Amino acid sequence: MISRTRLGGALLLLTILVSLGMYLIRNHGDSPPTTRVRRGRIHWRIAAHGRVEGVSEEILLGFTVPGRLRAIFVEEGERVRRGQILAELENEEQRARVEAERASLAKAEAHLALLRAGARVEEREQARAAVEEARAVAAHAEVAYQRARRLHERGILSREELERAEREWRTAHARWEAARQQYERLLAGSRLEEIAAAEAEVRLARARLREAEAHYEHTRLRAPCDGLILRRFMRPGEIVRPEMLGQPVLSMADDSRLRVRAEIDETDVAKIRLGAPAIITADAYRGEVFAGRVVKIGAAVGRKTLMSDDPAEKRDREVLEAWIELDPAARRRLVIGLRVDVIIELAKRENILIIPTSAVITRDGRTFVKVRRGNGWVERPVHLGARDEMHVEVLDGLTEGEVILKTP
Structure with a gap:
């Protein structure tokens, strides 16, 4: 008798659970994911590796006539003025002809x-x-x-x-x-x-x-601009042979302004824009941050040349070069050739209305969001602003607290 009672109770409980499950499936199984329009922040930035260079990049200087190198008048790291004689070939014959x-x-x-x-x-x-x-x-x-x-x-x-x-x-x-x-x-x-x-x-x-x-002037090597001597490639007494014409004797750079040549990953190429602010850091200057802005973007992608110390980093990635001009304060600290880390700020907004980027519908050049109205959904046009990888700013069309479809 007791066994029949327990069996009946079990059957009753199973029936209740099945009925509850069916109810939940009917009423909530097809319920789409939703979210509310809320206030938050947009902070979108990309990271890259770069190297410091002068505004002129590296200038290679060499002779256009053969001869024996008589003297080099400058040392590496020395500042020079435009027109200054940097090196000279033996030129007694040319001087006599003058x-x-x-x-x-x-x-x-x-x-x-x-x-x-x-x-x-x-x-x-x-x-x-x-x-x-x-x-x-x-x-x-x-x-x-x-x-x-x-x-x-x-x-x-x-x-x-x-x-x-x-x-x-x-x-x-x-x-x-x-x-x-x-x-x-x-x-x-x-x-x-x-x-x-x-x-x-x-x-x-x-x-x-x-x-x-x-002819006499061709035996002299002059600085094409004000700048800094970077390297010496030859020594006095060495011969510049006809087949070596154009081979560099010295290299220099115009460091009146400093820039960073950054390598932007191919996946971030569409995001970068001229004028975007950037933050530069270097291991040699721990704790210091240098500011700059994007002033030039390359026209073609190429192979990655700057690598981090991470052994897992992919070395066969395509990159796009971008140039970041540093603030004048950096000229007194950073040196040409230094490897740096770059953070480019694409968007940074605080206390704004935001929604998930997945909630946005794009059609015919216009953007829409599906908003709850009663037991249904209506499509409403919206005007959007800054965005990051997860959220987008709402400029017009929605109010805080409204419920929208997260993935329409």
């Missing part, structure tokens, strides 16, 4: 100045006196010739003496005529053709001097 071409130019310019100025008063007087002297000599030679001819006709003077007198007369007359023409040229001044030819000689001399100076 001096020779300068002398040639000075001579050509002096000749041109003389032609343009014309003859001085003293030169004119000297030329006139030379004409008078040549005329007197010619007149005396003519008298002597006439006398010799008469003597020859009388048989007193030989034929050879007569011919000598005639030659002296003609020579004196020619000298008189040359002196007279020279005097007339001095009075008339230089001809335009002579001045034009002298001007051409000056231009040619200047061109030759510029060429010689260029």
Whole structure:
């Protein structure tokens, strides 16, 4: 009797449990997950590895002509000014040619100045006196010739003496005529053709001097900008061979501003934007934080080159380079080439209305959320703002506390 009673009670309990289960399944088995619109924060950022460099990156400096390296005038870590001579090849031959071409130019310019100025008063007087002297000599030679001819006709003077007198007369007359023409040229001044030819000689001399100076300058290595010497690759006495032209002798960087070249993981490429603030830290400066902002984003992805100490880190990832300009305060602390860690702030908002990103429906360029109304759901357009990986800011369309579908 007792056994039948216990069996009946068990059956009754099982029936109740089955009925309760069916009720729960009918009323709650298809109930979708929901959430409430609430206040919270949006903090979205990405991490990357980077390296400090100057605003100019690393500049490799080398000679464009072969020769023996005579001297290097700077050391690694030394600051230099734009145009400063950093290194020099042996250049005695080039320097001598420059001096020779300068002398040639000075001579050509002096000749041109003389032609343009014309003859001085003293030169004119000297030329006139030379004409008078040549005329007197010619007149005396003519008298002597006439006398010799008469003597020859009388048989007193030989034929050879007569011919000598005639030659002296003609020579004196020619000298008189040359002196007279020279005097007339001095009075008339230089001809335009002579001045034009002298001007051409000056231009040619200047061109030759510029060429010689260029050859001489090629034996000197100058700083292209203000900056810092990073490395020396050669030593004085080494030879720059023709096949080595362009090989660096020194490297430098413009460190008037410092930047970090960061490698952004390919999965974060779409998130980064110009102007985004960044935080820089380095193991060498524990406890210090340096600020910056994204100023440039690369145009193509490439292989990862900066690795962390984590042995589990994937080394075959594609990355996009981004450049972060550091605040001026960092220039006095960080050094070029230092490896750093980068945090780029994509969004940071406090005490704002937020909903899960999974609750958002996007259609035809518009965003919607399903909101509870009575026992059903209605689709409502919303205006959204900043977001992170889990939540998105609600700017308009919802109020705090409303119930929405978490995964519509």
